[in-house]
Amino acid sequence: MLRHGGVEVLRYGSKYDVAFARYDWGGVLAPCTVSSRDALARFLLTKIGIRQQEIESLLAEVDAHGSAHVEDVVLSDELRLRYGMVAPTEEIVASE
Numbered sequence: 001m002l003r004h005g006g007v008e009v010l011r012y013g014s015k016y017d018v019a020f021a022r023y024d025w026g027g028v029l030a031p032c033t034v035s036s037r038d039a040l041a042r043f044l045l046t047k048i049g050i051r052q053q054e055i056e057s058l059l060a061e062v063d064a065h066g067s068a069h070v071e072d073v074v075l076s077d078e079l080r081l082r083y084g085m086v087a088p089t090e091e092i093v094a095s096e
Helices: 037-046 050-064 077-084
Strands: 002-012 017-024 032-034 067-076
Touching: 002 037, 002 050, 017 037, 017 050, 032 037, 037 050, 050 067, 067 077
Parallel strands: none
Antiparallel strands: 002 017, 002 067, 017 032
């Protein structure tokens, strides 16, 4: 199923947590951790589908403030499951 929401990025040290906040659900977010700024940019572009211009702006905000947010992102449950971005309380399981 496709879900609409926002992507949150939080820097800690040299690593980054990427979480998806669904618009139709509230609760604890389950982040995917990436190991570097370059890996973050690749992940956002190739897996999440954020445009390069938005990524550049997001990275600048993360560099300046340690976190950033992108609105209006659509992700499938399958992609979120693959990258560990589904909280257990969402009760979404992989399809057989």
